[in-house]
Amino acid sequence: MGKIFLVAKREYLENVRTKGFWIGIMLVPILYTGMFLGPAWIEKSKPAKKFAVIDQSGWLLEKVEERMLVEDLSRIFLEVGEAHREDRPMPGLPDYLASLGKSFAETDPYKLSMMAAATAFPTEAGATADLPAELSENRGALLTWWKKLSPKETKTLFKSTTRNDFVLLSNLDADPEKLNNMVLTEELFAYFVIGADPVTDSQGCKYISTNLTDDDLQSWFGRYTTAVVRDQRLQKENIDASVAGWIQSPLSFEGRKLSASGEEREVSLQDKVRQWAPAAFVYLLWISVFTISNMLMTNTIEEKSNRLIEVLLSSMSPIQLMAGKMTGIAWTGLTMVGTWILCVIAGTAFLPGMLGLTLPFDMGAILSDPAFTLSFGIYFVLGYLLYGSILVGLGSVFNSLKEAQSLMGPVMMLLFIPLILMVPISQDPNGLLAKICSYIPPLTPFTMMNRAAAPPTTLEYIATSVLLLASVLFSLWASAKIFRIGILLTGKPPKIREMVRWIKAPVGLAPEHKEA
Amino acid sequence: MDVALSLDRVTKKFGDYTAVNAVSAAIPRGCIYGFLGPNGAGKTTTIRMIMSILYPDAGEIQVxxxxxxxxxxxxxxxxxxxxxxxxxxxxxxxxxxxxxLKGLSGRDARKRGRELLERWNLGEWIDKKCDALSKGMGQKVQIISTLIHDPELVILDEPFSGLDPVNVEVVRDVVLQMKRDGKTVIFSTHVMSQAEQMCDYIMLINDGNKILDGPMAEVRGSAGGSVIIEYEGDGTLFDRLPGVTRVNDAGKEVELTLVEGTDPQDILARLIGKISIRRFDMRAPSLHEIFIRAVGGVPHG
Known part of the structure; x- marks a missing residue:
């Protein structure tokens, strides 16, 4: 036992002391964070796309601009209200607007959009909503200020106005050749041509750009023009706009969660997160089990090529050596997983605050649920023992990583099966596929982890665990038999058939393999 | 005789191939014992069985x-x-x-490690990484690792292979020192001259079979006489001499193995005047000669 501990300790210290180990560990949370925050950050730092419009109808663009103005004003009101609620100053905002924050904060979004419409066009019917005095007095100043605000200033002040993403250049000649040139020199991202009679059909409507894969601008502008054209069509047919809106409104079903006690309640985000948490755990389990099983194998082959095996075997039995290596790498793996979990805890505690966000669900409740964390711990250890013992046995017969690669190909393919099965099992955690896979020992850890949100019965837990434990013991035993012979071989690696014979042979009997 | 190690009809097979075939030997305490034989004779397999890295298929080992x-x-x-x-x-x-790993406590192991490293002039390397060591220093560190727990029986498998003359001397001194300290040292080699200089006892193995063993003096003494001649001239002459069973001619020096009862003076007389003789030596045959002679009697494969 003492020798196993010595080997394990050396193995652990050697891994943990290297910088590469910690860089490798930290890369995973950094990549994850980057994967989630990166796109948002890129989106935010992307410059607004400039575009122009040639309006052959003579009226559509004007109407679209009116709509955009109303939209932007209501967004501005919303954001100013939000800033007031969060007690966040907005430097550069005109005083009258800032002082309206309180009343914006107390008004619901629908009424805010009515107020925006009334601010932009006070004469239109139905738009004479009672505006706060401060707003109606400064209406003119507000509109001029907004019109003059540059895209850059807009971006620093507001998050969601149309100008954040798209800027209409309205003072250009309606000359297609000139616009084409501007598109080619990238002064313009694109330009639109509106046909002469857009109410009738899309005849003559064009979108010209060099980049047709990024269709954000095209569909955004299309939505505005479509809405305007629809209004015109309704008017032409004498249909009331609000009636039309009602006719088009969809029927929606509210999702409600039925708990085990028969209680029915609203589906919260927490429920959804809980439902998908197992998938995250499966993924983490998969990465950690295979990272360290692979580490174990690589390490065994390296030690063999370092020619230390015989010295070690003159001090201990092969089984002690294997047990020591497996223990040391298991500690390494636990250090790795522990670091990741600490990163998740620290990340969810501090990162949202640093970025000015609030996490809309309770991470603590998920991390402290034994259905997740306890089974994660158990399946991590058992999964590692199963896969680790297989790989250490196989690794022991090879003299170099290059030799091992030929066999590792097919093994690695098998390792991907749990990942492929992840989605179908998440969708139907108590289905037939999930049940069958739970009883296939190499898949048991991943499948049972995946089913944790819709917990399998206690009987299933016990039955699958007994089966898994039995396979772990079998593979440890078989692997030890291969290891004690394989680790001393120096010649050509043996065939699978030969290894099977070693497993069958009683201890002490010679294997049918000539030493080189 | 106080025996440090005994082998009793030890056999090891790898499939159809017999690596070690019913080898028996007794190795007395406090001696330097040589396992001699060509590459592939079964020396390493025998040693691995002594170290219980491999297990014999038949026979018994007492360590x-x-x-x-x-x-x-x-x-x-x-x-x-x-x-x-x-x-x-x-x-x-x-x-x-x-x-x-050999059972010392952490503190004892560190203390003794430091002592040995200092004695071997490696004291300043204690805190340096192993990949900074030269080959010779690496070899010394390996030997220190072998001796750190002060073992009673030390087995060195081909300790001289790949070493330059300076390091050969270093290792030889260590082996002799161990003998002076009362340890038993077994080493294997296929270089006969090293064994000849150092060993008290030897065992010759070929193709897994023991050919002969015993105290060095006895082994060499029992094999009849031989003469060494340093010469200048026509070497084909030696083949025609009567009373000579084997000629081992290296060009400037020749070893002639004599039939029992042959008078070396007679040989000398026949050579004088035909070649120029620088040295004429009578002695027991070399291990090399003994080995060639013995193996000649045992068919290969």
Whole structure:
């Protein structure tokens, strides 16, 4: 036992002391964070796309601009209200607007959009909503200020106005050749041509750009023009706009969660997160089990090529050596997983605050649920023992990583099966596929982890665990038999058939393999 | 005779191939014992069985009086032919680690490791990593790792292979020192001249079979006489001499093995005037001669 501990300790210290180990560990949370925050950050730092419009109808663009103005004003009101609620100053905002924050904060979004419409066009019917005095007095100043605000200033002040993403250049000649040139020199991202009679059909409507894969601008502008054209069509047919809106409104079903006690309640985000948490755990389990099983194998082959095996075997039995290596790498793996979990805890505690966000669900409740964390711990250890013992046995017969690669190909393919099965099992955690896979020992850890949100019965837990434990013991035993012979071989690696014979042979009997 | 190690009809097969065939030997305590034989003779397999890295298919091995050599591992020191170091480990840590594996406490292992490293002029390397060592220093560290727990029986598998003359001398001095300290040293080699200089006892193995064993003087004495001649001239002459069973001609020096009863003076008389003789020596035959002669009688394969 003492020798196993010595080997394990050396193995652990050697891994943990290297910088590469910690860089490798930290890369995973950094990549994850980057994967989630990166796109948002890129989106935010992307410059607004400039575009122009040639309006052959003579009226559509004007109407679209009116709509955009109303939209932007209501967004501005919303954001100013939000800033007031969060007690966040907005430097550069005109005083009258800032002082309206309180009343914006107390008004619901629908009424805010009515107020925006009334601010932009006070004469239109139905738009004479009672505006706060401060707003109606400064209406003119507000509109001029907004019109003059540059895209850059807009971006620093507001998050969601149309100008954040798209800027209409309205003072250009309606000359297609000139616009084409501007598109080619990238002064313009694109330009639109509106046909002469857009109410009738899309005849003559064009979108010209060099980049047709990024269709954000095209569909955004299309939505505005479509809405305007629809209004015109309704008017032409004498249909009331609000009636039309009602006719088009969809029927929606509210999702409600039925708990085990028969209680029915609203589906919260927490429920959804809980439902998908197992998938995250499966993924983490998969990465950690295979990272360290692979580490174990690589390490065994390296030690063999370092020619230390015989010295070690003159001090201990092969089984002690294997047990020591497996223990040391298991500690390494636990250090790795522990670091990741600490990163998740620290990340969810501090990162949202640093970025000015609030996490809309309770991470603590998920991390402290034994259905997740306890089974994660158990399946991590058992999964590692199963896969680790297989790989250490196989690794022991090879003299170099290059030799091992030929066999590792097919093994690695098998390792991907749990990942492929992840989605179908998440969708139907108590289905037939999930049940069958739970009883296939190499898949048991991943499948049972995946089913944790819709917990399998206690009987299933016990039955699958007994089966898994039995396979772990079998593979440890078989692997030890291969290891004690394989680790001393120096010649050509043996065939699978030969290894099977070693497993069958009683201890002490010679294997049918000539030493080189 | 106080026996450190005994082999009793030990056999090891790998499939159809017999690596070691019913080898018996008794190795007295406190001697230097040589396992001699060409490459592939079964020396390493025999040593691995003594170290219980492999198990014999038949026969019995008694190490330091115990049939269970597994339990004796902490009292044995073993330097395999294939040797290496953990490159990323510090020299001091490595030596300590091997000491601990042999049952020393962490503190004792560190203390003794430091003593040995200092005695071998490697004191300043304690805190340096193993991959910074030169080949000769690496070899010394490996030997220190083998000796750190002060073993009673030390087995060195081809300790001289791949060493330059300076390091050969270093290793030879260590072996002799161990003998002076009362240890038993077994080493294997296929270089007969080294064994001839150092061993008290030898065993010759070929193709898994023991050919002969015994005290060095006895082995050499029993084999009849031979003469060494340093000469200048026509070497074909030696083949025509009467009373000579074997000619081992190296060009300037020749070893002639004589039939018992042949008078060396007679040989000398026949050569004078035909070639120029620088030296004429009578002595017991070399191990090399004995080996060739013995193997000649045992068919290969």
């Amino acid at each position: 330091l009086g115990s049939p269970n050599s597994e339990s004796m591992k902490n009292r044995l020191g073993y330097l395999p032919e294939e040797k290496g170091l953990y490159k990323k480990m510090k020299v001091g840590d490595l030596v300590t680690y091997f000491g601990q």
